[in-house]
Amino acid sequence: MRSLDTRIDRILESYSNLGGINLADSHNFPNRASVIAVLTDIENVIFPGIREDFVLDTDTLRFVTGERLHRIVRNLTNEVLKAIKYICTKEQRDGTGCYKYSEQIILALIDEIPELRRLSCTDANAALEGDPAARSTEEVILSYPGVEALMVHRVAHFLHTKGVPIVPRIMSEYVHGRTGIDIHPGATIGEECFIDHGTGVVIGETCVIGRHVKIYQGVTLGALSVKKDYADRKRHPTIEDNVTIYAGATILGGKTVIGEGSIIGGNTWITASVAPKSKIYNCVV
Amino acid sequence: MRSLDTRIDRILESYSNLGGINLADSHNFPNRASVIAVLTDIENVIFPGIREDFVLDTDTLRFVTGERLHRIVRNLTNEVLKAIKYICTKEQRDGTGCYKYSEQIILALIDEIPELRRLSCTDANAALEGDPAARSTEEVILSYPGVEALMVHRVAHFLHTKGVPIVPRIMSEYVHGRTGIDIHPGATIGEECFIDHGTGVVIGETCVIGRHVKIYQGVTLGALSVKKDYADRKRHPTIEDNVTIYAGATILGGKTVIGEGSIIGGNTWITASVAPKSKIYNCVV
Amino acid sequence: MRSLDTRIDRILESYSNLGGINLADSHNFPNRASVIAVLTDIENVIFPGIREDFVLDTDTLRFVTGERLHRIVRNLTNEVLKAIKYICTKEQRDGTGCYKYSEQIILALIDEIPELRRLSCTDANAALEGDPAARSTEEVILSYPGVEALMVHRVAHFLHTKGVPIVPRIMSEYVHGRTGIDIHPGATIGEECFIDHGTGVVIGETCVIGRHVKIYQGVTLGALSVKKDYADRKRHPTIEDNVTIYAGATILGGKTVIGEGSIIGGNTWITASVAPKSKIYNCVV
Amino acid sequence: MRSLDTRIDRILESYSNLGGINLADSHNFPNRASVIAVLTDIENVIFPGIREDFVLDTDTLRFVTGERLHRIVRNLTNEVLKAIKYICTKEQRDGTGCYKYSEQIILALIDEIPELRRLSCTDANAALEGDPAARSTEEVILSYPGVEALMVHRVAHFLHTKGVPIVPRIMSEYVHGRTGIDIHPGATIGEECFIDHGTGVVIGETCVIGRHVKIYQGVTLGALSVKKDYADRKRHPTIEDNVTIYAGATILGGKTVIGEGSIIGGNTWITASVAPKSKIYNCVV
């Protein structure tokens, strides 16, 4: 009566019947745990010392960095390979080119790291400048969720632009879970971006955000329509340079442009373009 | 002067005085870490491969599944046992029936797994259909927080309907922490549900949600009153089939019914019923 | 062509050029992983049994507590030392006083633990009283994110009042990541506080919150201006005793006072003071 | 000048040149860490509680055992599969029969476990009877290296008799490392065997040992010749029932038989057969 064997059988039968979700058959998908582990390595290369529990000194920095780069190439190449195989034809999978192609993407990502570091520095400086409570760049890097979310987004976005499926999405959902900031890997975000508090922020796939933009908690930059056949259109708004968007604002639509230097007040609902230097507020109690 | 001994004494004294929160005395409560570990096992049975860092093949799938089911029964029976003991009388605790009763609940949960898999598949398909940015069912399962939150909810809800206290709540708060989606284990949710982005969604204990409902970030399905003696009433709204609720909408009250096929716009505030096929929007800037 | 050596060189060069973010040079900052580990120890002292995966009994409670207190003093003294060194002058760093000063702060924190336990109990009781779905104090402590966020806040606030930089912020961002509740360590919060659901709550640095206040998800208690030279002013509102603030309300400004016993409705936007016993609601659809 | 890249190249070149030891090429060998992990599981099934750090009770014993058996079958089938593939032809490897064959061996091993438990009990009782310092069967099982070495040998020997290469040898060398007792998996050992202290004991591949034999530290049961073409002959001695062999004795040769009930004194050197009931001693200072 306590037998589990027939229960195992029923579940195995369910695996056979509900194909497509069962990951045990024809091909392998990127592994969430591996992608997150390699993301931690990447964060440690971008800001050495940010996560590790030991002290880095100049003598060993070269070796620690070398160890990480080798590990990143090995592991991320494998995960990206699985993601690429899954979208390519059987012929392509059988060829030897897939691995090389995947490796080249990862090497290109590593070549981008100095630029990613520069961008993250501009984000951290924007946070320091934009938040009276911030006391130092280091405090910002160690504890501001917006800075981490943008750092991860810039990595995921790079892979997204190279055509890698699933892996960037796993990265962005990981940092979404940690910070409450949901940025689709497809979004284009300029430098000096500051997302404060961040919980509930949603930035859609085809958003284009300029330089020096400030975004507060609960802001949605979304689509007006979710028709499936609009997937290839620009469905999300454009935010020009030096815009500030306060908490809870909702800005929707692929043709909506928030003009340069505008200030969008909290809890506003915007579905049409706004001229440069506009100030949009709800009435206040 | 550096002595910690008197400090230890003062804290122990505090444990004695503030009874009821101190877990070191009369009975044991379910352990959060154990509940979360077993939840990971359950997720791996529902979608084999979703979390594990190794490749499953058909040959070993039976043994991996068997290993997990045995571990789930052992560990979850123990945690549920602690939760049940804590609400039953001393006589009931002393009898041998508690363990058997707890074990039967867990075996029933395992019998439910094929159905839970089917429901999760409908949720994943709803996400694929409802989000232009989604590219494949696998991407959805691996990276959409709404799909995970619903999968965990369906497990927690099953235990809740069996009368198990605390354990389902630990599960739902765990996934709330990971996704920002807060669904009380008591809520009834139909198949093909899609919660997009999800951060800030709150679904109350006595909600009833039909089939094919779409819910965006920041939606609250809550109560109008929080009087303690209303605990046994239906305090949260009913959402009928094919309803879409956009970001930030707040729908309150146990008698509030959102009629079939309605569309509730973003940032709306609704405390009364709405006829089928209604479209409710705030005015737009 | 697969060489990583030149890539390592380019990244090391980037470390040299972008000084101030690179943590590998002149001084060490508090380590995020260590701070979080010690925070877990502190939570286990405040509510023994809340996180651990073993059963505590009276016989061993003294030894477990002693072990934890010694570990807390050792590890947190070191992290606080790094934070303090980083703001003090070279002369101060060279002296031996830094370690002693840091240790005294941690010992004072330990002396505060019985009071922190008492405050957390009042929070848990407020949750039990305020939520019809709550069934027991233990369920609340084990699974309500608001109770955890407040417990961590009270620890972080204590360190903040002692002038410790960075460490309290790491703690508050850690629990922000877990709960979606973002409370700045500087905020002053009275006893019997209940934050329900919590996702998206933001409580600013100079907030002052009285006793027995209820706060729902998505509430912002923020600043009207983010000018950097206002950093030392009171920029965030005062909430008096017995106030309830429903989901999505935004209350801004350092001179804004919500009078005793007021009820602030959901999705309201408030930038001026409100008299005691006020009830402020948006119009409802 | 600090470059490691050319050093990596030189080592990779060495991997290419010294084929046959480099495990990175054509086929995979059993993994030492996996074999040892599964061996720990087997030991825990044979003597539940012997290694685990938690308390087993009757209620959960079935589930713990089921979990272990599934894990043993999965993992050991895979390791044995690698060992078998490595000795079979390419045609055999390509067929699907290898996995089934490996699985059947492991299932047969599991069928043998009750018998292996019985044998280990006779060994433990022999130790209790034979050592005045032994106080209880439990002490013997928990702390006598001879009992563990024999338990592992009986597992390894079973696999050896099924024709599995390498895996049994990894098992016997693992326990050799832990106990200093080196028993080749090919040796045949009867029940009620007691190996006391054990360090330095060597028992060769074609030894045949009867029932109720006592062996002390430093005893060698070895071969007279190590010519490679004698590999298929019986090269090691036969020890009949009820023999005692004291510390440091060396008994060599495939035709050497130590007759029933004999006592072989310490530090003796024996290369010819000995009649039943003999007592062989060196002269004593």
Added chain:
Amino acid sequence: MRSLDTRIDRILESYSNLGGINLADSHNFPNRASVIAVLTDIENVIFPGIREDFVLDTDTLRFVTGERLHRIVRNLTNEVLKAIKYICTKEQRDGTGCYKYSEQIILALIDEIPELRRLSCTDANAALEGDPAARSTEEVILSYPGVEALMVHRVAHFLHTKGVPIVPRIMSEYVHGRTGIDIHPGATIGEECFIDHGTGVVIGETCVIGRHVKIYQGVTLGALSVKKDYADRKRHPTIEDNVTIYAGATILGGKTVIGEGSIIGGNTWITASVAPKSKIYNCVV
């Protein structure tokens, strides 16, 4: 045909039938892994820094030591409690005295630590003096197996003299496995003892060894008879001060006394007493 359920049943049946070895029933035995973990803590208190992978400084030494002592008392009290319960009557087990008694033994062990440190220092100095290859006390402590075996023996012997069963034997077999040196916890060993190389050394339960004794690899200090009813007699030899025993010597018998200052040559076999200052050698090839 792949079913494991009937196999689980057969093994459970075997657990029921072979009572006394099955640890899943009436009482719990000390746990090997826990005893070894606490032993590592004790070694770290005796020689702080010997095993740990971090740097200790004077400031934190007090807190590290306090943490360890609390952990040692908690864990070792529990293991000793299981060992004591197992030998006492049901009445004794039900009383509350067992825990207190066990705790007092552990507190006495902790009171002994300064003396254990002193003894280990004399052993280390004896190794430094006695081995031309030894270059420093630190090298000796970090890498000489004889020093570790004696350190663990002195701990195990202390518990043995307090009447604790099984636990000291687990400790001595643990270090036997690591070093090949098998010292029964009952043996009495004076200070300044040096065991060089050590593999194969066996020192029996009732041995008495004086000060400044040197013992080489493969030495046996054993019994002449293993009759079970001699268990309470002195069965192993006495070694007086300043004796040296070279590799492979065997000295047997409870009445055998090796007189002060004697030198016992390699591979000798001694079953009778030897006068002080004797030099005993085998003839040499």
Added chain:
Amino acid sequence: MRSLDTRIDRILESYSNLGGINLADSHNFPNRASVIAVLTDIENVIFPGIREDFVLDTDTLRFVTGERLHRIVRNLTNEVLKAIKYICTKEQRDGTGCYKYSEQIILALIDEIPELRRLSCTDANAALEGDPAARSTEEVILSYPGVEALMVHRVAHFLHTKGVPIVPRIMSEYVHGRTGIDIHPGATIGEECFIDHGTGVVIGETCVIGRHVKIYQGVTLGALSVKKDYADRKRHPTIEDNVTIYAGATILGGKTVIGEGSIIGGNTWITASVAPKSKIYNCVV
């Protein structure tokens, strides 16, 4: 009465009084755990796949190797640095040359790896040739303790010849503990060496062993005198090419030479030189 504080004080006092063993003061010694971890990395570079629990393929081999080499250089440089600092003067320690010097030693070790691989291959082939029970080179590498002991010895010996203290000794004692084979890092051992079974083998600091030598368990190659002022002399024997030494033989003395091609029988005791092609046996019972 349960206070541990005064006990902590007494132990701290003991740390102050017994200087030189307490590792918490003036300088740091190499850390045993770190040395062993790096040794595992070195073994994995020498025989890729020998220890790891994952499958290596050609594509990733370069990256895995690069990761390991960087980690080896970082970690072993640090441990060797601590060992070197400990023997050098304060002036030397303050200079910056110590780190560079240590790093150069480790880079030289890495340059030696192809040669170390070649030597280990000759050892493995010698085992395959010399043991009728050996079935394949792979079985030998995966399971013969003699092959591992020699592999580690060749690493430790390289560091010893570079003048590094303590670290090589930690390595050799680690593998002594695993295999029972005790080879001092100073010993010189030629290629094609086969140590069979190995338990109890002792090879002293100044031994010189030629090519193609076979050594069985319990063989001692030791010193005749252990006077401390002989530390710089050759105290251990020379074994010429193609010698076989059977189990338990003892060969002592720095001037003792075992001539080319000799066979030394089991349990012999030799303190003088032996001509080439000699066969030395004890008489046999």
